[in-house]
Amino acid sequence: MRLLAARSVRRKLQLLVVVTTLAALVITSVGMVAYDMRNYQRVWVADLQTQADILGQASAPALAFDDPKAAGENLALLKARPSILAAAIYTARGALFASYQRDDAAAAAFPAIPDSDGFSIRRGELVVFKRIVDQNGIAGTVYLRADYPLVSRVLNYLGMLALVMIASMIAALALSARLGAAITRPIVEVGEVARNVIERRDFSLRATRTSEDEIGYLVDAFNEMLGEIGLRAETLESSNRRLEHEVGERREAEQALQISERRNRTLVAAITSVVWTSDGSGRMTEEQPSWQAYTGQETARCLGLGWRNAFEARDRDALEAAWAGAIEAPGLFQLELRLWHAATHSYRYVSLRAVPIVETAGKVNEWIGTVSDIHDQRMAEDALRKLNAELERRVAERTAELEASNKDLEGFSYSVSHDLRAPVRVVAGFAKMLGRQHADQLDAEARQKVEVIQNETLRMGVLIDDLLMFARLGRQAIRAVELDMGAVVRSVYDRLISQHAGNPVEFHLGSLPAAVGDRVLLEQVWTNFLSNALKFSAKRERPVITIDAISDATEYIYFVRDNGAGFDPRYQSKLFGVFQRLHGSSEFPGNGVGLALVHRIVTRHGGRVWADSKVDHGATFYFSLPRDPAPADTQSS
Structure with a gap:
């Protein structure tokens, strides 16, 4: 800084021009390099992601039909892109399905499992992962690895910028030398006038204005400053007047403060x-x-x-x-x-x-x-606590009475259902005997009526059995054990599908978390859900049933989804009631007790059950089980 202070204005201007030009060029160069690097990365990543998306769409049928050869042929087309070193396609479960590697590329192992969608840059290489999504969800993942020659591009760019900066500095030096003399000449003249004013104490001297730029304005300002010096006395007097005004304002502020203090004291006296x-x-x-x-x-x-x-x-x-x-x-x-x-x-x-x-x-x-x-408030709170305690006692008594009534009602339902079985068996037996022993004495209409009696008594027997099971649930103790839900579902499905005579079913079983519950009762839940899914999707050309689960911090949620007939969501509240049906028995057989059984079983396990559907768009039935179930002895009442 001392060397700079000793130099003339002309040299300072030249140095200023050179330094400013250099700084502007450096900042511009850094910005251009950064923009080019970012734009290069964005274009390169977008290009690879587009390539991965095209490969994913082209290979989705190969994944669906388990055809690694077709997927490999799709990957082989990457030979037209020499910058791509390796590529692979993974299945939805993360297994390597097909792969490709450039002939002259160094051998490198493919990832054991694919990452999520995105990209990464490692040791001069760009790696991209892209999910393959179809109408059924995630079908697989595309993996691409390509050269990323960013360093060589930056070096070439910097070399070109260096040449431009050298040429610009030479031009700046030449122009600053020519312009410096024209700019500094009026400043030197102003300095000479100022020296004369100081030496002779003659404030009537004035500098001559020779230009219309900022230096010309500087000359005018210098001349005005000399004129202002003569007006110092007037300026001092004006300052004294302003000082008196400020003292008056301060006195008014002190009076306002005293008034505010009096108001605050009055306010304190007025509050309760x-x-x-x-x-x-x-x-x-x-x-x-x-x-x-x-x-x-x-x-x-x-x-x-x-x-x-x-x-x-x-x-x-x-x-x-x-x-x-x-x-x-x-x-x-x-x-x-x-x-x-x-x-x-x-x-x-x-x-x-x-x-x-x-x-x-x-x-x-x-x-x-x-x-x-707060005395009155405390007394009111004490009275309210006593009232709440009394209300809780009454609620407990009423709950006990309701539980006793429910037990009596369940016992009555059990007795009625049990007593109905004997007369139904008698009617069924006599109808069967009538059909066998007197068939030759009956005409076609009579035989048809006997067959109707037999079918209806059979349906009545199934209905009574379901009612008995429904009544037993209120009295049967829950024997809670830890269950492998996946194994339970597989066992129930294998048993049901062996009796299924419809179109082949596409069955998807996801990863189900283990839970604690009664094996027999929860098998009944899965049986009712799966049998309904098979029944209501049987008319589809390609029935699809999916079983999976989701979890949160408090419960496991299992669901069964089908592509069957579905139901009108306006009647969803009737689904889990006894004898409630949303389809005619002639279209889909049933007695309307199964979902009521499901609701009672899941409720006794401390869970919830619900459903979502649209007409002719399939249905999804959900039920939940708590992560930390209550002890078994509290659930068996």
């Missing part, structure tokens, strides 16, 4: 709460009108620490302990305790609050506090 003040140690040092009016203490008795004697004796220890803590660590002080109320001659519950006034050094200078009477 007791307001009090003390010094930093909690001692009252002056008269406290509202405190004395509430407690009846005289001034001499409340000063110092005497104010504490107005509190109930059993509360003083808590007050002293809390106040000592507030003194040690100043902050908001709040405590509920009993204070003597002179008007009622009794102790009343109050809320004692105080805030410290802290100086800049951290020392408490003063405490300002309030006392709010």
